[in-house]
Amino acid sequence: MKSIRSRLTVAFAASMIGTLLVYSVPLFVARRAATDREWAQLAAFEAQLALRTIRQTESAGEPVTVVYDPMVGPVISPSLGTLLESLPEFVLVYDSTGRNVYRSAGVRALPVSAMDELQQAGLRVPLGRAAALSVDGDERLLIALPHTTPGSPISRVVVAASSQRSQRATSDLVITMLVVAPLLLVASVALAYAIAGRALQPVGLLINEVRAITDGRSLHRRLPLPASDDEIARLTVTLNEMMERLERSFSALRRFTADASHELKTPLAVLRADVERAMGPSSADNERLIALEEALQETGRMAELVERLLTLARADEGRFDLHREPVDLVPLVREIFETAAILGEAAQLHVTMPQLEPATVMGDRTRLRQLLLNLATNAIKYTPRGGSVEISLTRSDGDAVLAVRDTGIGISAADLPHIFERFYRADRARSRSSERGGFGLGLAISKWIAEAHGGSISARSRLGRGSTFTVVLPAVPDGAETQQESEGREEPADAGHAAAS
Numbered sequence: 040m041k042s043i044r045s046r047l048t049v050a051f052a053a054s055m056i057g058t059l060l061v062y063s064v065p066l067f068v069a070r071r072a073a074t075d076r077e078w079a080q081l082a083a084f085e086a087q088l089a090l091r092t093i094r095q096t097e098s099a100g101e102p103v104t105v106v107y108d109p110m111v112g113p114v115i116s117p118s119l120g121t122l123l124e125s126l127p128e129f130v131l132v133y134d135s136t137g138r139n140v141y142r143s144a145g146v147r148a149l150p151v152s153a154m155d156e157l158q159q160a161g162l163r164v165p166l167g168r169a170a171a172l173s174v175d176g177d178e179r180l181l182i183a184l185p186h187t188t189p190g191s192p193i194s195r196v197v198v199a200a201s202s203q204r205s206q207r208a209t210s211d212l213v214i215t216m217l218v219v220a221p222l223l224l225v226a227s228v229a230l231a232y233a234i235a236g237r238a239l240q241p242v243g244l245l246i247n248e249v250r251a252i253t254d255g256r257s258l259h260r261r262l263p264l265p266a267s268d269d270e271i272a273r274l275t276v277t278l279n280e281m282m283e284r285l286e287r288s289f290s291a292l293r294r295f296t297a298d299a300s301h302e303l304k305t306p307l308a309v310l311r312a313d314v315e316r317a318m319g320p321s322s323a324d325n326e327r328l329i330a331l332e333e334a335l336q337e338t339g340r341m342a343e344l345v346e347r348l349l350t351l352a353r354a355d356e357g358r359f360d361l362h363r364e365p366v367d368l369v370p371l372v373r374e375i376f377e378t379a380a381i382l383g384e385a386a387q388l389h390v391t392m393p394q395l396e397p398a399t400v401m402g403d404r405t406r407l408r409q410l411l412l413n414l415a416t417n418a419i420k421y422t423p424r425g426g427s428v429e430i431s432l433t434r435s436d437g438d439a440v441l442a443v444r445d446t447g448i449g450i451s452a453a454d455l456p457h458i459f460e461r462f463y464r465a466d467r468a469r470s471r472s473s474e475r476g477g478f479g480l481g482l483a484i485s486k487w488i489a490e491a492h493g494g495s496i497s498a499r500s501r502l503g504r505g506s507t508f509t510v511v512l513p514a515v516p517d518g519a520e521t522q523q524e525s526e527g528r529e530e531p532a533d534a535g536h537a538a539a540s
Contacts, residue, residue, distance in 0.1 A: 043242075044235045051231040052224065059220050067212065074208045079169055082182040082200035085128045090184050090196045092122050093132070097188055104140055104192050113192065115141040129179065129199035131161045134192045146199075149175055161197035178202035241271045249278065258286040306337040313337070348480070361403040361491055365515060368398045368439055371408060372432045379415040379428060387424045394431040398439035399515040402492045410488040410496075413481040414443040414508045422447035422505075434514065438494075441510040450500040458498060459486040485510075 096119045097103055104113035115123065115132060123130055124144055132141035139158050146154055153175045164170045164183040172179050179199040186193040245262060252260050261279045265272050313334035317327040376392045383390040400407075411430075418428045426446040433440045450458060459482050489496040493513050500506035 044232065044239055047235040048228060048232045051235075052228045055224055055227050055231075059224065063216050063220070067209070067216075070212050071209050074204075074206075077208075078180055078200060078202055078204070079182075081204070082128070082169065082180045082198050085126055085130070085200060086182045086184045086196055086198040089123055089126060089130050089132070089198060090186060093119065093186060093191075093193055093196065094188060096122070097191055104134065112138055113140055126198075128201065129157065129174075131158060131197040131199070132193060133162065133195045133197070135194045137162055137194070140193070157199060161195075161199075164197060166195060172199070174199065178206075241265055245271070245275065245278070252282060258282055258289055303341060306341050310334050310337045310341075361406060363401050363403060365399050366402050366404045366407060368400060368407075368432055368441070369395060371404065372411065372430060372441070375408065375411040375415050376430050378412065379419060379430060382416065382419050383428055386419060386422070388419060388422055389427040390419075390430070391427065392430050394433050396432055396434050398432060398434055400439055400492065400512045401515060402512070406488045407492070410485045410510065411441060411443075413485045414441075414510070417481060418443050418445035418447065418506070418508075421445070426505075435511075437514055437516070439512045439514040441512070442507060444505065444507045446505040449502040449504050449506055450498070451502045455498060455500055458482055459496070 093103060096116075101118060102116050103119060105116050113134060114120075120141060123132070123141060126143065128143075129146050130141065130143040131139060131146065134140050139161075142154070142158075146157060149157065157172070157174050157179075160170070160172050160181060161183065164181045166183050166185045168183065170181045172181055179201055181197055181199045183195050183197045185195055248260075248262050251257060252262075261282065262275045264275055264279075313330040316322060317330040317334070322330070372392070372395060376390065380390045415428070415430060422428060422445045428446075429442075429444040431442045431444075433442070486496050489510050489512070494511050496508065496510050498506060498508050
């Protein structure tokens, strides 16, 4: 039973059987109790009827008993006996001395031993009470009623009602349940199987659609949404969202692999050419040194690329712990400003720092320095000679705001949403031969560092009019630096891991 449809059908059949049992057992018990009550009521009714017949005879002034033989004793008068014979159950009438004066035809038809036993039991039954007795293989209920008419020779009337009628009603119920229950169970199971198949039909369609999509080449397709707003519809929406994420991940992975291969292919080719030139027998010593120097530069370039890729890979897996501690951003920004001023001096750029407000954040100083240095070097790299770069630190709504503005070449509106993606570089800066050539990983790493510190990074730019990169980090409230520092030193690894993840 591998299919859900089969398991549901079996579960429904088991629950149906249990339901029938839970329903049938109380029904049988209730029906049995009802038939027993009817049995007792029948016996009491027959006894009352026999007693009323005797009283009516006495009221009419007719004799009740007649003495035929001194050896036999008195017996019921023929006229009264004829009336009592019309009663269907066993009827016994006793006189005041305890002698049996009347036995109905059914009693007389019994074997002598059974008849004697019944007569003795009729005398032992307490007046107004009932007692069960098995008579000749038949369960009988004996009811004894007193005859209290003064001067009457009759003392008690006993009626033994048969249980066959009540047993027949109970057996009819059992037979009905045994016949109807299997038919009902089969019909219910068949209906449950059909309903389960109809309910699971959309699941089968989803399976076929997903099997056709998950071949890795059709992730752009989406599952059709059913009209109903049920679990299947919500599952379809969830699967579509998952496939959308998978499509983005596969696209990013393919782009990442292609870009990484492209980035490594050129330096490897240059490195191989330089090594071959250095190993050439006709190469002069100075040519060998130049070739080896170029090979060393390409090796450093590849090492830098691998290091950045490793940083992003560890960040993606949440295994890159940040050593969080209170970091005063003022000296850090000054250090980045001085570095940018030195780099900008060679490019004849005007580097300024118009605002520097005190701010402290909980973070990793090394990573924050890398973040700011990436933004500053990018601003200098893409700003033409004679331009300006501005670095500022301000406070806003409890956050530290770091901004790097430049008057460089800017970023087009089409490229702006993608600049934080890995290996993405605007078309005007993608040429490897350009002095602005890079890996396209700096901004991706900067975005990770900002988010790992609980902050964000954004960019505003217009083509040919410069760019502004803004980093917003949660600042430590004033007066809380000491407490944050002690907490950060106690659990640096856990806090860093939480920020990185």
